[in-house]
Amino acid sequence: MLLKAVFLSIRPKQWTKNFIVFAGLIFSENLFNQPLFLKTLAAFFLFCLLSGSIYIINDLRDIEGDRLHPEKRKRPIASSELPPLPATIAASTLALVSLSLSFWLSSKFGLVALAYFLLLMAYSFVLKDHVLLDVMVLSFGFLLRAVAGALVIDVRISPWLIVCTLLLAMFLALAKRRHELVVLGDNAGQGRPVLSEYNPLLLDQMIAVVAAAAIIAYSLYSISEATVGRFKTTNLSLTIPFVIYGIFRYLYLVYRKELGGNPSRLLLHDRPLLINILLWIGAVVIIIYFGR
DSSP: OHHHHHHHHTOGGGGGGGGGGGHHHHHTTOTTOHHHHHHHHHHHHHHHHHHHHHHHHHHHHTHHHHTTSTTGGGSTTTTTSSOHHHHHHHHHHHHHHHHHHHHHHOHHHHHHHHHHHHHHHHHHHTGGGSTTHHHHHHHHHHHHHHHHHHHTTTOOOOHHHHHHHHHHHHHHHHHHHHHHHHHHGGGHHHHOGGGGGOOHHHHHHHHHHHHHHHHHHHHHHHHSHHHHHHHTOSGGGGGHHHHHHHHHHHHHHHHTSOOOSOHHHHHHHOHHHHHHHHHHHHHHHHHHHHOO
């Protein structure tokens, strides 16, 4: 039972976020390079372990607040299924092992993994209580995954990768904050003090800005001279509708279905969104690797 509680605490359903490490592999035209693919796959699993250790530490930090949340109170630590001592041992072991293996895999990758760990530690203990910084830190954590995926196979980091990833991450983070604010209602500030600094109107405006910016940034990337010159095709612009639909579908789920608190769960359970993402990936691969 204890091992099961630890496994649930590292939140395997959240591991879909770590697939962003494959972005560098795909867009550098190395998807079918077996050594680089295996290296990226190893990076993916190391980030799963590292982020799992952070989830445990975060749950230990927020144990009292999580017990006030209708969903988070079911987590192993908040429900007392996983006591603090074994949770601390598990988190320390996972962090130590994953960081050690990260440096063994690649020194550059190890440095980014360490930066990711330290950033999220700062978030868990300090920055999560500061309005706007909490959202920015989560977004930069997502961005570091993408950067790590490029560094582990030693390919150039495109500015477009940074811009598009950061905007998408901010969109998801703001939608998550809005969901928490709506679900907790008048008790929002008790479970997470920083939520009292937000209101739906402010979050709606920021969500609208980053959603529009993400669509524009991806569109500009797909038609830019550098992109056309690199892939020798203008067809990447054909994937823009997938991006637009994906963001609009997510907005629909946030505003009409009052979801958005768990992006990974939406990805796994909302069939139209999942199909759209798979179609986008398929279209990108076909255009980049076979569309010349």
